[in-house]
Each structure stands twice: as C-alpha cells, then as structure tokens.
Amino acid sequence: MAAFVLYLRLFQYGFRRHSTYLAAALAGAFTNTVFGVLRAYVLIALWEARPGLAGYTLAEAVTFCFLTQAFIGPMQVFGRGLSFGDRIRSGDIAFDLVRPAPLLAWSLAEDLGRAAYLTLARSLPPTIIGAALFTMVAPVSPWFPLSFALGVVVSFGWRYLVTLTSCWTTDDRGIHTLSALLTMFFSGMVLPLGLFPGWLRTVAEALPFAAMVQVPADVWLGAEPPLQALGFQLLWAVALMGLGALLTVAARRKVVVQGG
C-alpha cells in the first residue's frame, strides 16, 4: 500500500515536472503538428501515385502520419534517455541504486507520469489538427489506449537499458545517437514498416521498436488483430524490463561493490 502511494506520487511528480516546461511542450506540439502536415502532403502524393501502398488506403496513410507524430513525445521516438543519466555521470547513481525502492520501478513510475503529460500536451494537438485538416480514420479498436500505454512501456524499457549503459562508458553520446537512429527508423516513424523490402521488413517487425509506433498505429487502424498486437508488445515490455532488472543488478555491482 505504501509502495503504491510512493509510485503514484512519483507518477504525479513526473507529470508535474514536465508540466513546468509548458513552453517546451507547446513548441514540441507545434513542431510535431507542422511536420505532420508536411509529411501528410508527401504521403498524399505518394499514395495518389501508388494507391494501397503498404496495405493502407490514403486516409489510413494520413492517419498513420499524424499518429506517429503524436507518438513522438510519449514514446520519445527521438531516443532521449531517462533523467537519471545525469546522475550516472555525477556518481549520484550510487545513492539511487541503494534506495529501498528499485530504480527500475521508480523510474518507470516517473516516466509514465512524463508520458501522461506529453500525451495531453504533445499528442492531442497534432491528432486533432490533423483530423480537422485531412480525412482521417477513426480508431477501430477499443484496445488502442492499452496498446498506446504498452508502447510507452516498451519505449521506457529500451531507454532504461540505453541510459544504464552509461555506467560502463565514459561517453554516452554514441549510444544515444545510435538509439535515436534505431528507434526512428525501425519504429515506423520515418516510413511504415510495410514499405520496407522483404527481409528488412521481417526483421523490423520483430524488433521492440515496432512495438512503440507501428503496432499501436496498426491497432488504431485495425490493421492487425488486436490481441496478437498486444501480445507482441507485452512480450517486449516484459523482456526489456527483465533485461533492465538484470542490468540494474550489474550496475549495482559495478558502482556499489566495485566503486564505479
């Protein structure tokens, strides 16, 4: 019970912490919307030339475009690490690793709070404006909110691993850049995974990045059986968190037992 209150509080704080950066969120929402409109025109041209590309109708393609724009904030598609990255650099992570609450659960609660805020501030505007300007498809499946939430959790699991690797590297810029590229490309953010050629598509559709963007978008569009989609996301969520827990043990060994 006390633990539940703690995590609820962390969720609230995560939410509130981001709500203090309102200007940044509005700027983000504006950029996401403008880029959505630009991308939509490109996709319209493409789909008019090649109707039914990637198995989407034109309206579905435009919907996909605005949904992926809406996912940028909550799913951190550009691969920003978690806030404890700074604490690894300063050595303060030692204190976090010996706290009575596990770092993984702790940062998940905070990150879900962050995602909840960014959903309101950065996801709703592009979706609403997109729907006002273009013809979009309404969500087919009642499972979409769950799929969206699982997308956030998978994204968290991935970023947790990426952030924690800083315990072993002196310069973490490389891994963050790599993570950003992988996430953008393989999540379906740049292009729907259905447009990827043969084997690349198979690989991309099996990776965790698909669970962040492509899969929740497909659940909205009804392009994939919802239970299969949710199962795939859940599998990656569990796998990444499991890895995260193992890596936390290793980080604790490294920082607390060996002294950094």
Add this chain to the structure above:
Amino acid sequence: MIETISLGRDFKVRGTLVPAVRDLSFRVGAGEFVGCLGPNGAGKSTTIKMLTGILTPTHGRALVAGLDPTRQRKALARRIGVVFGQRTTLWWDLPLRDSFELVRLLYKVDRNRFRQRLAELTEVLELAPFLRTPVRQLSLGQRMRGDITAALLHDPEVLVLDEPTIGLDVVAKAEVRSFLARLNAERGTTVLLTTHDLGDIERLCRRVLLIDHGRLAFDGSVAELRALVPGQESIEDVVAHLYLSSTPAAPRTPRRTPDADPPTVTA
C-alpha cells in the same frame, strides 16, 4: 553505535589495486560527536560511504547501530541519517516539500510523526520561505538545510555527514553548527562528520579522528590533537603540520621528493 574492524577498501585503477582505506578500526559510542579530519584523498568519503552502505568494503567490516551496512542496508537506512555536502539526495526538479514527501514514503515514516518532525525542523532550520521552491533554484545553504532535514525526517539515532559545511557562508555555517550541536545535546543523536573546516572541529567535536593515507593517524580530543604539535598557536597550523609531516607511501605533494628535507610549517 559505530564500529569498524580493520575496515579497508581497495580500488582497481587501471588494473592495479590501490588502497583508499586501510586497516581502519575505531568505535563511536552512543551520543558522541566525532569529527573526522584528513587531507584531500585521505579516504574520509570512502569511509563514510562504507559506513552507510553506498560502497562495499574489500577488507574488514563495519557495524552501524548494530547492523552491517552492506548486508542490512535497508534496515540501517531507517536508523541512520546521511548527508553528503557535495551531493544532494533531494530531487532536482521538485519543490523541497515534495522531496520530503518522497523520503517519507521511501522510508515508511508515519504520516503524523512526519508532520510533526517536519514542522519542528522547518522552524529550527527556517525552511518555510523555500519549502515550495524547486531544489535547483535553492542556494547552497538552503539546499544543505534541506538535505539535513531529509536526513532527519525519520528521527535517526545516528547522523553521518560528509563535509556538511562546505561552501556555506559564515552565517549559514554557524546555523548548521548550532543545529547539529543542539541535535546532539537535546536528542542524544550520535554524530560523525568529516570536514576541512577546523572551526567545525573546534566548536562541535569532543573527539577527532585523523585519517591519513587511508589509515587512522590520530584518535583523541581536540586538546590532545593540539598537544601533538607543541608551539603552534592556531589549530590550522597544528593540522597543517600533521598533514605535511605524515609518512606517506608515496609523496603527497608533487614538489616533495622522498629524500628531500621535510618541509617546515610557517605561520
């Protein structure tokens, strides 16, 4: 209350083991106020980290409030307070008050006891004007008072502080000192602190530990410490003399070669 038995810590630096703390044995009784001195890199922070479970010893062992800091860290956390002057355990983006709330939930402090304790600490440490300010906007002195409060919310028997007065102005320093003195006198809290400020030692500590090159070089009262170096007026000179005449395994200052004459201390 605190006991170390041949406590030691080696660090692996580029493949070789370098000792930071060696064969350290001392005992601090309940209600004592002990200050820990030592030149930069002597091993004070490393010792404090081992006493608080943030670092695992490589040799010997420590007992704090009867608990092993490494293996019983969670139980220990509820009985000791820890402040690292150079770092903060507060949450950077959160108002001070919210950080305290997290500490309360984390260490399972009863809500009513928490309210009462926070009210007391708010009054004595004069926190009221900035309880709602995010930690990143606090001045160093305000932040330190916040950190000390966070360490005391669960009313611990032992308080361990690593350089609690670092960077504080004269007034803030005096406030922190008088607070710690009162805490020790009125509540009987055992206090162990490290410092480079000899004013802390003179005004607060009935007992001094001197750590040098990871070893315990002196353990006694301030008067006994002075008596080690006769003819020195100020305690600064006494301590400087002790630091400079220490017998290192390797030269401490770059200018000093092992076969050079020992430097003399000038006032």
